Amino acid sequence: MTERLMLLDTASLYYRAFYGVPDRRASPGAPPNNAVRGLLDMVATLLTTYRPTHLAACWDNDWRPAFRVEAIPTYKAHRAVEGRPDVEDTPEALVPQVPVIVEVLAALGLPRLGADGYEADDVIGTLVHRHRGRGPVDVVTGDRDLFQLVDDEASVRVLYTARGGVRDPDVVTQSFLRNKYDIDTGPAYADMATLRGDTSDGLPGVAGIGEKTAAALINRYGGLAALRAALAEGDPHLKGARRARLEEASDYLDVAPKVVAVATDCPIEETDLSLPEAVAHPDLLLDLVDSHDLRSPVNRVLAALQVAID
Incomplete structure (x- = not known):
């Protein structure tokens, strides 16, 4: 059974x-x-x-x-x-x-x-x-x-x-994740949530990056690790204030995935x-x-x- x-x-x-x-x-x-x-x-x-x-x-x-x-x-x-x-x-x-x-x-x-x-x-x-x-x-x-x-x-x-x-x-x-968050999988949700942060858990997230932007970045690069690799390699699509905010949050992004992941x-x-x-x-x-x-x-x-x- x-x-x-x-x-x-x-x-x-x-x-x-x-x-x-x-x-x-x-x-x-x-x-x-x-x-x-x-x-x-x-x-x-x-x-x-x-x-x-x-x-x-x-x-x-x-x-x-x-x-x-x-x-x-x-x-x-x-x-x-x-x-x-x-x-x-x-x-x-x-x-x-x-x-x-x-x-x-x-x-x-x-x-x-x-x-x-x-x-x-x-x-x-x-x-x-x-x-x-x-x-x-x-x-x-x-x-x-x-x-x-x-x-x-x-x-x-x-x-x-x-x-x-x-x-x-x-x-x-x-399907719910896709319709609600424009995210396709559970792991992608975790990556998006890391960028977004969660005040109820005391997770600051990346300043200036809300839920929609976080989802768009995860979808574009396929995951948080790939996004950070693209940032380090100077991807021209990551520029201006967005690049600066991601770089400023580097220390947070180094440790946040292990906090968010169950x-x-x-x-x-x-x-x-x-x-x-x-x-x-x-x-x-x-x-x-x-x-x-x-x-x-x-x-x-x-x-x-x-x-x-x-």
Whole structure:
């Protein structure tokens, strides 16, 4: 049977749930649960709509990896707690929900994978690389960085949740990239994004080069490396202010590709990502349902998985 793998950019989804799902606790003293409830509802919807055979909840073991910060010190710096550059500034009511999400996934038997020193994006990139040839892959995220993994030949697409959520995501294929960005492939998107930069990640890009210009340059030269080679060789088409801006950004362009590119070789053990055929830890799941008022969303996930608590 062909494997249909679904990879969740978990933090992207639970942040969306936290901000999008109302806090409807029965009493102020009850533990917050809107991110947990929202994530579980998303998982149920995704399982029902796309019917994957395999799934992994991919995790940020390190939200700001050292190898990226060493290359570009501003990488995600604006998201850190003031005076603590290694700690992400997380909403107070979300903090206690993250370990509950970990426990719920474990209780259900849904695999959660992370790698020390790497972000969830890198885990996703590694799993996409390993899965090649086994069947289609759906990457679920609200992060455009993962568009670089889109590959029609390998049946890798992104379900982009930033606008329509998991119920109506943008289905990102190479055709989508072509229509939206005038870019033909995932790797070309990464090259374009390097030139453009991304303020949300603290990547400055090349001053004066926006998305359209970046795409035109990548299309003309076939890639960032070829563009830089043409610049070094004095290509007459690269002149004036554009040449000056690219030359001024030389140090940035030396290191930015390794920051933008997701890893494909994270140290992740081979794991069975098949959907569970039974609840892994029924007692723990029932405790979490009772202590965090999760009966409805857990039941929806169980129905989508077609399993029951024994």
